[in-house]
Amino acid sequence: MASLLQILHFLSITCLLFCGVATSNQIPKPYVVYMGSSSSNNDEHIQAAESAHLQLLSSIIPSEESGRISLIHHYNHAFKGFCAMLTETEASILSGQSNIVSVFSDSFLELHTTRSWDFLAAESGVRASQRYNKHVPSDVIIGMVDTGIWPESPSFNDKGIGKIPARWKGVCMEGPEFKKSNCNRKLIGARYYNIPLASNENKASPTKATGSPRDFEGHGTHTASTAAGASVVNASYYGLARGTARGGSPSVRIAGYKACSEEGCMSSTILKAIDDAIKDGVDIISISIGMNSLFQSDYLTDPIAIGAFHAEQMGVLVVCSAGNEGPDPYTIVNTAPWIFTVAASNIDRDFKSTVLLGNGKTYQGSAISLSNLTYAKTYPLVFGKDVAGSYVPMYEARNCRPGSLDPKKTAGKIVVCVDDDPTISRRIKKLVVEDAKAIGMILISEIQRGVSFDSGTFPFTEVGNVEGLQILKYINSTKNPRATILPTIEVPRSKPAPVVAYFSARGPSPLTENILKPDIMAPGVAILAATIPEREPGNVPIGMKPSEFGIKSGTSMACPHVTGAASLVMSVHPGWTPSMIKSALMTTASLYNNMRKPLTNNSNKSANPHEMGVGELSPLKALNPGLVFETTTQDYLQFLCHFGYSQKIIRSMSNTNFNCPKNSTEELISNINYPSISIGILSRHHQTAKTIQRTVSNVGLSNTTYIAKVHAPMGLVVQVFPRKLVFFKGVTRLSYKISFFGKEAPGGYNTGSITWRDGRHSVQTMFTVNVK
Numbered sequence: 190m191a192s193l194l195q196i197l198h199f200l201s202i203t204c205l206l207f208c209g210v211a212t213s214n215q216i217p218k219p220y221v222v223y224m225g226s227s228s229s230n231n232d233e234h235i236q237a238a239e240s241a242h243l244q245l246l247s248s249i250i251p252s253e254e255s256g257r258i259s260l261i262h263h264y265n266h267a268f269k270g271f272c273a274m275l276t277e278t279e280a281s282i283l284s285g286q287s288n289i290v291s292v293f294s295d296s297f298l299e300l301h302t303t304r305s306w307d308f309l310a311a312e313s314g315v316r317a318s319q320r321y322n323k324h325v326p327s328d329v330i331i332g333m334v335d336t337g338i339w340p341e342s343p344s345f346n347d348k349g350i351g352k353i354p355a356r357w358k359g360v361c362m363e364g365p366e367f368k369k370s371n372c373n374r375k376l377i378g379a380r381y382y383n384i385p386l387a388s389n390e391n392k393a394s395p396t397k398a399t400g401s402p403r404d405f406e407g408h409g410t411h412t413a414s415t416a417a418g419a420s421v422v423n424a425s426y427y428g429l430a431r432g433t434a435r436g437g438s439p440s441v442r443i444a445g446y447k448a449c450s451e452e453g454c455m456s457s458t459i460l461k462a463i464d465d466a467i468k469d470g471v472d473i474i475s476i477s478i479g480m481n482s483l484f485q486s487d488y489l490t491d492p493i494a495i496g497a498f499h500a501e502q503m504g505v506l507v508v509c510s511a512g513n514e515g516p517d518p519y520t521i522v523n524t525a526p527w528i529f530t531v532a533a534s535n536i537d538r539d540f541k542s543t544v545l546l547g548n549g550k551t552y553q554g555s556a557i558s559l560s561n562l563t564y565a566k567t568y569p570l571v572f573g574k575d576v577a578g579s580y581v582p583m584y585e586a587r588n589c590r591p592g593s594l595d596p597k598k599t600a601g602k603i604v605v606c607v608d609d610d611p612t613i614s615r616r617i618k619k620l621v622v623e624d625a626k627a628i629g630m631i632l633i634s635e636i637q638r639g640v641s642f643d644s645g646t647f648p649f650t651e652v653g654n655v656e657g658l659q660i661l662k663y664i665n666s667t668k669n670p671r672a673t674i675l676p677t678i679e680v681p682r683s684k685p686a687p688v689v690a691y692f693s694a695r696g697p698s699p700l701t702e703n704i705l706k707p708d709i710m711a712p713g714v715a716i717l718a719a720t721i722p723e724r725e726p727g728n729v730p731i732g733m734k735p736s737e738f739g740i741k742s743g744t745s746m747a748c749p750h751v752t753g754a755a756s757l758v759m760s761v762h763p764g765w766t767p768s769m770i771k772s773a774l775m776t777t778a779s780l781y782n783n784m785r786k787p788l789t790n791n792s793n794k795s796a797n798p799h800e801m802g803v804g805e806l807s808p809l810k811a812l813n814p815g816l817v818f819e820t821t822t823q824d825y826l827q828f829l830c831h832f833g834y835s836q837k838i839i840r841s842m843s844n845t846n847f848n849c850p851k852n853s854t855e856e857l858i859s860n861i862n863y864p865s866i867s868i869g870i871l872s873r874h875h876q877t878a879k880t881i882q883r884t885v886s887n888v889g890l891s892n893t894t895y896i897a898k899v900h901a902p903m904g905l906v907v908q909v910f911p912r913k914l915v916f917f918k919g920v921t922r923l924s925y926k927i928s929f930f931g932k933e934a935p936g937g938y939n940t941g942s943i944t945w946r947d948g949r950h951s952v953q954t955m956f957t958v959n960v961k
C-alpha cells in the first residue's frame with residue numbers, strides 16, 4: 190500500500206519536473222556536474238576553476254546557444270563542480286570526461302515532515318531535553334540546511350550567550366523582510382539561494398521563497414529551534430504541550446541555509462548550501478530532507494551523500510532524517526555511512542479529542558483540534574455515504590473524497606469518514622468536509638491515528654476501527670443520531686513510549702545491506718517547537734494571537750534532536766571527531782521503553798534495528814561513553830572501493846593517492862569500523878564462521894578492563910575474541926574480532942548485541958545478520 194502511494198507520488202513529482210521535456214533529450218535542463226575534492230580554495234584558485242568550468246561548457250555547448258555557457262551554481266570550497274543548463278547529450282559527453290566524477294540531473298528533494306501524509310503533531314524537544322538542560326557554554330555552530338528561519342521567534346533570542354566565535358566566517362544575507370539586524374549571537378548566520386523551482390510554468394503566484402533567508406514554510410524554524418533553540422518558558426501551541434521549549438544545548442549557535450522553498454529543494458542548491466556551510470565554519474550540518482526513496486541509485490548522484498562526504502572529511506558532522514516512507518522495508522534514504530541517519534519515535538505525550546454520542550457513550554479519538562464545541566450541545570451525526578451528492582459512488586462518499594458530499598445534507602452536521610482509500614490525505618478529507626459546511630469530522634483510521642493530525646480550529650478527531658464500528662452502529666440504531674467532538678486535551682506520560690513511528694522509513698538500506706541503517710531513533714511525533722505564525726483564520730482560535738510554536742511530526746523533527754544532542758557532546762568534548770560523537774550517541778542509545786520493556790513498533794511488536802537503528806537517543810549517557818568506534822576517512826574510502834567505485838573516482842573525491850584493496854568486495858563493507866554491525870548475507874552452508882573486526886578507542890580513564898557480553902538469538906553462534914580488553918597508559922586503541930556462524934540459525938535477519946562493560950560504562954554494538 191505504501192509503495193503504491195510512493196509510486197504515485199514519484200510519478201507526480203517526475204511529471205511535475207519533467208513531463209514538459211521528457212519527449213526530447215535536446216531540451217536543456219539543469220544538471221549537476223560533480224568533480225571531486227577541491228584542492229585549494231583561495232580566491233585566485235576559485236576564479237581559475239570558474240573559468241575552467243566555463244571553458245569546459247563552451248567546448249560542448251554550440252556557440253549559437255552561448256547563453257547557456259554560465260554556471261547556475263559553482264562549488265569550490267569543500268568540493269568542485271557546478272550546475273548548468275545542459276541537454277541530455279551534453280550531460281552524457283561530460284560524464285565521460287576524466288576529471289568528472291558524476292553528472293546528474295538536478296532533482297527534487299522532499300522535506301521530511303509528514304506532509305505526504307499530512308500528519309501534523311506535537312512533542313517535545315521539551316521533555317526530551319529537560320533531562321540535559323545544564324547550561325554548558327558552547328561555541329558549537331550548527332548549520333541548518335532547510336527552508337530558512339523566522340528570526341523573531343523567542344527561540345532565537347541571544348540573551349546570556351557569549352560573543353560570536355572568532356572562527357566564524359559566515360554572513361547574514363539581507364533580503365526582503367530580512368535585515369542584518371535579524372542575526373544575533375544565537376542566530377549568527379543566514380543565507381538564501383535562488384531556488385530553480387520545479388513548477389516554472391505555473392508562475393501565476395510568484396513564490397515568496399526566493400530572495401530572503403526568511404522562512405515562509407515553518408519547517409526550517411521548527412527544526413532549528415529543536416536543534417538549538419534558546420530556552421523559552423511556558424511555550425505551547427494554544428495551551429497544548431505547555432512547557433519549556435529548548436534545543437539540545439541552549440548556548441549552541443545557529444546558521445540558517447535556505448536551500449528549500451515550500452515545494453521542496455533542488456539537489457544543486459543543497460550542494461551549494463553544504464559547500465557554503467563548510468566554508469563558513471559550522472561544526473554540524475542538520476538536513477531534514479531527502480530524495481524520494483525510489484530515486485536512489487547510488488551515492489554519487491545523491492547531493493546529500495556527496496556534500497556530507499566532503500563535510501565529514503573536513504571534520505563536520507552531518508545528521509539527516511531517514512524519511513517518512515515507512516513502514517515498508519527498504520524505504521530509508523540518506524544511508525551513506527558518513528551520514529548520521531535518524532528514525533522517528535512517538536514520545537510519551539498524546540493528544541486526545543473525545544467523541545460524545547447522543548446515547549451518552551464516549552470514545553477517545555486522537556487529534557490536535559482547537560475546536561470550541563462543548564459537552565453542552567450535540568449536533569446531528571451522519572456517515573459520509575449517507576450524505577453523498579447525486580450520482581456519487583458510495584465508496585467515494587464513505588471516504589469523503591473531493592466532490593463526493595452534498596452540502597445540503599451535511600451543513601451543520603458532524604460527518605463520519607473512513608480511510609480505505611490511502612491516496613486522499615487527512616488534510617484533504619478535512620477540507621472536503623469543512624467545505625461541505627459540516628460542523629465537524631470523525632475519521633476512522635486505524636493506522637494514522639498514532640500521529641495526531643492538526644485540524645486547526647475545525648472540530649476533528651480520529652478513532653480506530655473498533656471505536657469506529659461502534660459509532661457507525663450507533664448511527665444505524667437511531668433516527669436522530671447526534672454527537673459532539675470535544676477540544677483536544679494532552680495526555681502526558683502515555684505508555685509505552687517511545688514507540689517507532691508508523692511513518693518512519695525502514696531499513697535495510699536499498700544500496701547496501703552491509704551497513705546497518707537507520708543509525709538511531711529520536712522523538713519525531715507531535716514535536717512542539719518554534720514555527721512561523723500561521724495567520725490564516727482556520728488556524729487561529731478566535732480572539733487569540735497566532736502561536737509562535739507549532740506541533741509537527743516527521744523524521745524531520747527527529748533529526749534535529751540528534752543534531753542537538755551531538756552539539757552537547759561536542760560542547761563537552763571539543764576535540765572529538767564526527768565519528769567519535771556519532772559512536773558515543775549510538776553505543777549509549779536505549780533499547781527499553783518507559784515500561785522497562787524492549788522498544789516496540791506501532792503494532793506492539795518488538796522493534797528491530799531496521800526500524801530503530803541501535804535504539805532511542807539517550808543524550809546524557811553519550812557524554813561519557815567509555816569507548817568509541819572511530820570511523821576514519823580511510824574506512825570511508827575503503828567503503829567506496831568495496832561498494833564498487835573505481836580507484837580513480839575515489840582518488841578524485843579524496844584528493845589522495847589512495848589505493849583500493851585488490852580484494853574489494855561488497856561483503857567487506859561489514860568490516861569498516863562502524864559503531865553497529867550488519868552482514869547482508871551469512872550463508873548457512875559455509876563450514877566456517879564469518880569473521881569481522883572492530884577497533885575501539887578508550888576515551889574514559891586510562892586504566893580499565895572491559896569484558897564482552899554477547900546477546901544472540903538461538904542458533905546463531907557469535908563469538909568475540911579476545912573477550913577482554915585491557916587499557917592502560919599508552920594503550921588507548923584495541924581491536925577484536927567477532928565471528929558469526931549461522932548453520933543452525935533461523936533464516937532471515939537475526940539481531941542481537943555485543944556489550945563491553947568495565948563496571949562504569951556499557952558500550953553496546955547492535956548487529957543484524959541475514960542468514961540465508
Ligand SMILES: *[C@@H]1O[C@H](CO)[C@@H](O)[C@H](O)[C@H]1NC(C)=O
Pocket residue numbers: 423
Ligand atoms: C503561561 O501562559 C499562560 C497563558 O498563555 C498563563 O495563563 C500562565 O500564567 C503562564 N504561566 C507561567 C508560569 O508563566
Ligand SMILES: *[C@@H]1O[C@H](CO)[C@@H](O)[C@H](O)[C@H]1NC(C)=O
Pocket residue numbers: 561562563646731
Ligand atoms: C465556534 O467558533 C465558530 C467560529 O470559528 C463560531 O462560528 C461558532 O459559533 C463557535 N461555536 C460555539 C459553540 O461557540
Ligand SMILES: *[C@@H]1O[C@H](CO)[C@@H](O)[C@H](O)[C@H]1NC(C)=O
Pocket residue numbers: 658661662665
Ligand atoms: C448500517 O446499516 C446498513 C444498512 O442497513 C448496513 O449495510 C450496515 O452494515 C450497517 N452498519 C453497521 C455498522 O451496523
Ligand SMILES: *[C@@H]1O[C@H](CO)[C@@H](O)[C@H](O)[C@H]1NC(C)=O
Pocket residue numbers: 516691790791792793794795797
Ligand atoms: C512491527 O513489527 C512486526 C514484526 O517485525 C511486523 O510484522 C509489523 O509489520 C511491524 N509493524 C509496523 C507498523 O511496522
Ligand SMILES: *[C@@H]1O[C@H](CO)[C@@H](O)[C@H](O)[C@H]1NC(C)=O
Pocket residue numbers: 793
Ligand atoms: C503489547 O504486547 C504485550 C506483550 O507482548 C502485552 O502485554 C500488551 O498488553 C500489549 N499491549 C497492547 C496495547 O496491545
Ligand SMILES: *[C@@H]1O[C@H](CO)[C@@H](O)[C@H](O)[C@H]1NC(C)=O
Pocket residue numbers: 850851852
Ligand atoms: C584483502 O587484502 C588485504 C591486503 O590488501 C588483506 O590484509 C586482507 O586480509 C584481505 N581480506 C580478505 C577478506 O581476503
Ligand SMILES: *[C@@H]1O[C@H](CO)[C@@H](O)[C@H](O)[C@H]1NC(C)=O
Pocket residue numbers: 891892917918
Ligand atoms: C595505572 O596503572 C599503572 C600500573 O598498574 C599505575 O602505575 C598508574 O598509576 C595507574 N594510573 C592511574 C591513572 O590510575
